[in-house]
Amino acid sequence: xxxxxxxxxxxxxxxxxxxxxxxxxxxxxxxxxxxxxxxxxxxxxxxxxxxxxxxxxxxxxxxxxxxxxxxxxxxxxxxxxxxxxxxxxxxxxxxxxxxxxxxxxxxxxxxxxxxxxxxxxxxxxxxxxxxxxxxxxxxxxxxxxxxxxxxxxxxxxxxxxxxxxxxxxxxxxxxxxxxxxxxxxxxxxxxxxxxxxxxxxxxxxxxxxxxxxxxxxxxxxxxxxxxxxxxxxxxxxxxxxxxxxxxxxxxxxxxxxxxxxxxxxxxxxxxxxxxxxxxxxxxxxxxxxxxxxxxxxxxxxxxxxxxxxxxxxxx
Amino acid sequence: xxxxxxxxxxxxxxxxxxxxxxxxxxxxxxxxxxxxxxxxxxxxxxxxxxxxxxxxxxxxxxxxxxxxxxxxxxxxxxxxxxxxxxxxxxxxxxxxx
Numbered sequence: 001x002x003x004x005x006x007x008x009x010x011x012x013x014x015x016x017x018x019x020x021x022x023x024x025x026x027x028x029x030x031x032x033x034x035x036x037x038x039x040x041x042x043x044x045x046x047x048x049x050x051x052x053x054x055x056x057x058x059x060x061x062x063x064x065x066x067x068x069x070x071x072x073x074x075x076x077x078x079x080x081x082x083x084x085x086x087x088x089x090x091x092x093x094x095x096x097x098x099x100x101x102x103x104x105x106x107x108x109x110x111x112x113x114x115x116x117x118x119x120x121x122x123x124x125x126x127x128x129x130x131x132x133x134x135x136x137x138x139x140x141x142x143x144x145x146x147x148x149x150x151x152x153x154x155x156x157x158x159x160x161x162x163x164x165x166x167x168x169x170x171x172x173x174x175x176x177x178x179x180x181x182x183x184x185x186x187x188x189x190x191x192x193x194x195x196x197x198x199x200x201x202x203x204x205x206x207x208x209x210x211x212x213x214x215x216x217x218x219x220x221x222x223x224x225x226x227x228x229x230x231x232x233x234x235x236x237x238x239x240x241x242x243x244x245x246x247x248x249x250x251x252x253x254x255x256x257x258x259x260x261x262x263x264x265x266x267x268x269x270x271x272x273x274x275x276x277x278x279x280x281x282x283x284x285x286x287x288x289x290x291x292x293x294x295x296x297x298x299x300x301x302x303x304x305x306x307x308x309x310x311x312x313x314x315x
Numbered sequence: 316x317x318x319x320x321x322x323x324x325x326x327x328x329x330x331x332x333x334x335x336x337x338x339x340x341x342x343x344x345x346x347x348x349x350x351x352x353x354x355x356x357x358x359x360x361x362x363x364x365x366x367x368x369x370x371x372x373x374x375x376x377x378x379x380x381x382x383x384x385x386x387x388x389x390x391x392x393x394x395x396x397x398x399x400x401x402x403x404x405x406x407x408x409x410x411x412x
Contacts, residue, residue, distance in 0.1 A: 189403070193396040200389070 002308040008048055015041050028074035037235035039063025045164025052216035053139040067306050068231065125312070134283030136214030139152060142288045143218065148275045150299045152260040155293060159253055166244050169308040175245035178306040183237035193237035201229040209294045213283070221288040230302045241306045243313055249299070256296030260289050327369030334362035348405045353375040359394035363387055386394045 001009075018041060022034030039062040046055035093203025124139055125144060133141045143151045169176070233239050242249045263285060264275040270276040277285050334357050341354025367387045374380035 189396055189399040193392065196392060197389075 005118070007093060008283040011041065011048065012043060012190075015045060028077050029071070032067065032074050033072040035065050036067040038262050039067065053076060053137070053218065056216060056221040057224075064228060064288070065224060065301050065305065066312060071195060072305065072307065090211065095099055132282065133277075133286065134281065135286065137218070140212050140218050140290075145277065145282065147230065148260070150246070152257055152264065152275075155257040155260065158297070158304075159197075159257065162300055162303050165304055165308055167308075169244075169310070171307040172312055174313070175243060176309040176311045177233055177241050178309045180237055181240040183221045183312065187238045190236040191238055194200075194232045194238055198229045200227055201232075205229065205298070209290065212290070213287065219293040220297060223294040224301060226298035227301035229244065230298065231305055234302065234306065236296060241303070244309045245313055249303075253303070254297040256289075256293040259292040263289050278303070324369040324372055327365045331362045331367075332366030334358060334365065338362060349402060350358060352402055356394065356398060359390060363390055 015038065018034055018038045022031050022038055026032050039058055042056040043059040043063065046052070126142060129146075130136075130138055130141050133145045135141045135145070139257055166178075169178075205222045205225035206216040207222075208225055209219055210217075212218030212222065234241055263277075267276040267278075268274045268314035338354050338356075338358030341357070342351050343353045345354055364387055367383045370383055371380050374383060
């Protein structure tokens with residue numbers, strides 16, 4: 001066994017160990033920390049599988065943004081960690097739950113093991129048609145050209161997520177601003193960190209989006225980095241979240257899917273197919289759509305993290 | 316020349332791994348939050364710094380080398396900030412465990 005193989009096996013065991021630790025962690029906060037570590041290890045696994053795009057997404061969304069959301073949830077649950085319902089769980093119920101989990105895991109394992117060694121794949125066809133899109137990164141081509149309808153719907157799901165979060169607001173806060181208000185004197189350490197990091201992070205986010213056409217990266221990863229920069233500036237309380245009723249915010253939330261859908265409909269008229277791109281214009285069109293998508297992702301994710309409106313709207 | 320660079324890489328990365336190991340042992344063994352934070356800074360700062368130093372001669376281009384240094388600097392910034400925030404929380408509320 002070569003050194004790299006030994007490292008891979010070690011990495012796989014580490015992923016299992018951290019997963020088990022996350023399940024058996026003593027409380028929500030500890031479990032969240034375990035989950036974030038698990039996500040970062042998974043992105044290393046994806047890099048070893050040469051799927052750098054997936055690794056970037058796993059690190060930014062799976063570990064980063066989801067981690068922030070879960071930490072927020074854990075903080076809200078503090079003090080309510082042992083509910084009466086949880087204490088009332090008898091040994092039999094626990095045994096039943098464990099049995100069900102084992103059954104699901106065994107069924108999944110069986111399905112994976114029963115797959116044919118050479119699964120059905122569209123990869124050769126995708127690589128063959130890649131030059132027609134003018135892109136160099138096949139993952140971006142699949143996301144924005146070959147399977148563009150799926151990607152558009154994913155962004156719609158994100159917008160629905162924000163609508164769902166906002167609906168949790170109390171009636172009198174409807175349309176108000178979520179999160180903490182801007183502080184007169186922000187906490188100095190965090191404020192310094194946000195002020196130094198945000199300009200660098202914005203540069204990195206735009207870079208990751210831009211190179212996505214030819215190298216690993218793209219709208220989702222770049223947008224997530226930009227989103228993180230807005231989050232950190234809001235967490236440092238250097239700025240505050242906009243009111244949920246702000247027209248520009250609502251426009252920003254739908255800009256990505258709306259432009260994507262408009263391009264798709266235009267394709268039906270101009271290029272002879274729903275979500276078809278006219279030949280030769282594919283790359284500029286894809287970059288145009290991705291620009292708006294990046295912007296929408298950068299606005300949507302911080303709104304998810306900021307949570308439901310918590311202050312009365314100013315009129 | 317390339318042998319000397321390889322030896323330099325091996326030495327620097329080994330030293331970096333040693334600091335990571337020392338920092339982790341300290342994190343696991345030290346009695347309270349503040350001294351555990353103190354141990355962690357060794358891994359962040361010296362450990363990663365030495366590993367980046369060892370990787371610099373192996374970088375494909377000047378840009379890649381600059382990126383490695385930038386990663387080290389960003390980890391420094393994040394680590395120092397997190398340590399400050401945790402330290403402050405410990406002082407204000409007392410140790411959690």
